[in-house]
Amino acid sequence: MQRVVVVTGANSGIGLALCERLLTEDTQLRLCLACRNMQRAEAARDTLLTSHADARVDLLHLDVGSVESVLAAAQEVKARYSRVDFLYLNAGIMPNPQVDVKAFFKGLFSTNVVNMFSTAEGILTQQDRVNADGLQEVFATNLFGHFLLIRELEPLLCEAGHTSRVVWTSSSNARRSAFNIEDLQHRNGTEPYSSSKYASDLLSLALSKHKNSQGLFSSVICPGLVMTNLTYGILPSFFWTLIMPIMWLIRIFTNTFTLTPSNGAEALHWLFLQKPESLDPRAKYHSLTSGLGANYTQPRQMDIDDDMSEVLYSKLLELEKEVRRKLSERNADDKAETVPQ
Ligand SMILES: NC(=O)C1=CN([C@@H]2O[C@H](COP(=O)(O)OP(=O)(O)OC[C@H]3O[C@@H](n4cnc5c(N)ncnc54)[C@H](OP(=O)(O)O)[C@@H]3O)[C@@H](O)[C@H]2O)C=CC1
Ligand SMILES: CC(C)CCC[C@@H](C)[C@H]1CC[C@H]2C3=C(CC[C@]12C)[C@@]1(C)CCC(=O)C[C@@H]1CC3
Numbered sequence: 381m382q383r384v385v386v387v388t389g390a391n392s393g394i395g396l397a398l399c400e401r402l403l404t405e406d407t408q409l410r411l412c413l414a415c416r417n418m419q420r421a422e423a424a425r426d427t428l429l430t431s432h433a434d435a436r437v438d439l440l441h442l443d444v445g446s447v448e449s450v451l452a453a454a455q456e457v458k459a460r461y462s463r464v465d466f467l468y469l470n471a472g473i474m475p476n477p478q479v480d481v482k483a484f485f486k487g488l489f490s491t492n493v494v495n496m497f498s499t500a501e502g503i504l505t506q507q508d509r510v511n512a513d514g515l516q517e518v519f520a521t522n523l524f525g526h527f528l529l530i531r532e533l534e535p536l537l538c539e540a541g542h543t544s545r546v547v548w549t550s551s552s553n554a555r556r557s558a559f560n561i562e563d564l565q566h567r568n569g570t571e572p573y574s575s576s577k578y579a580s581d582l583l584s585l586a587l588s589k590h591k592n593s594q595g596l597f598s599s600v601i602c603p604g605l606v607m608t609n610l611t612y613g614i615l616p617s618f619f620w621t622l623i624m625p626i627m628w629l630i631r632i633f634t635n636t637f638t639l640t641p642s643n644g645a646e647a648l649h650w651l652f653l654q655k656p657e658s659l660d661p662r663a664k665y666h667s668l669t670s671g672l673g674a675n676y677t678q679p680r681q682m683d684i685d686d687d688m689s690e691v692l693y694s695k696l697l698e699l700e701k702e703v704r705r706k707l708s709e710r711n712a713d714d715k716a717e718t719v720p721q
Pocket of ligand 1: 388389390391392393394395414415416417420442443444445446470471472473521549550551552602603604605606607608609610611
């Protein structure tokens with residue numbers, strides 16, 4: 381049977397590499413690249429069709445950081461497909477990243493060095509901003525837009541007699557201490573990326589609890605450290621060129637330096653092949669690469685608790701209501717303005 385797979389943020393990096401791997405795995409796939417920039421989406425489709433000439437690759441305009449765009453994209457998905465088998469929630473941003481060089485060198489000579497290199501704990505901050513919907517941009521893009529997309533696609537994802545999967549691209553940078561349930565959007569902190577990724581871990585567990593009985597299964601992956609537009613944005617490019625040989629050297633000692641997008645997509649691909657009932661909703665599935673370059677997937681228990689995951693879920697439902705109310709008020713105002721007096 382032809383499976384329908386939707387991938388957000390599919391035009392570059394890990395998302396594009398996943399698409400490439402999925403098309404190699406299943407030639408019958410109906411793959412939908414959900415991207416905010418249609419020019420880049422078309423270039424990605426061309427790349428995919430070069431190696432998979434007969435593949436069925438659709439494009440969908442989706443800015444996951446905009447409520448209006450998510451609602452319109454979901455309508456389009458419902459019009460095009462009768463169900464969605466896999467929804468990969470992969471789009472993500474890390475705006476204005478800053479590395480604390482002093483903390484980095486301190487960490488380099490501490491016992492925490494391996495953890496620092498695999499999670500960036502204590503050395504990475506970002507500067508967030510409020511978007512047009514009045515939401516914090518990182519929260520809106522990495523978490524809330526995806527949540528809204530799932531909510532809108534529930535009729536296709538929770539079909540009787542059929543299982544569907546959502547898969548979140550989380551991160552090793554997801555940390556409980558960066559997340560505050562009283563400040564979901566991370567308005568008052570300097571680690572919105574870490575907070576949003578931790579929130580996706582919590583939300584995935586809540587989704588599994590609430591939706592498994594309706595055939596929807598949610599999982600979380602960590603791609604490791606991958607060289608993509610997102611990581612290249614952290615340091616100036618000459619710096620990356622300079623430290624790249626060191627990065628490849630470190631890879632010999634740590635399996636989390638997956639480095640290439642294709643390696644980073646390992647766990648996303650692996651999950652595609654698993655029976656959903658065999659998966660652990662409390663585990664994060666890590667893409668790992670050995671020193672000799674062999675890829676594998678390993679589940680690791682997440683540092684999450686049920687109560688917090690439930691509270692987050694209900695707070696997101698509340699926020700969804702508020703956002704929808706604001707949007708319909710805005711639409712009503714716009715209509716009133718266009719009605720001739
Ligand atoms: N690289 C790494 O080491 C790690 C990455 N991750 C996660 O992996 C995921 C993929 O990132 P990666 O491949 O590394 O980086 P890329 O920057 O290459 O990919 C990010 C993708 O998300 C898209 N995107 C960003 N904002 C939006 C938006 N508002 N609406 C729709 N699409 C959007 C980008 O589109 P556009 O081209 O238009 O910007 C791009 O296609 C992210 O969620 C990231 O947090 C997690 C751990 C480590
Ligand atoms: C200051 C320099 C000499 C060296 C800096 C190295 C850092 C840039 C990297 C060390 C750990 C890395 C890391 C990430 C980005 C680059 C590092 C901070 C991520 C945060 C990228 C995105 C993720 O989701 C997780 C990564 C964890 C490790």
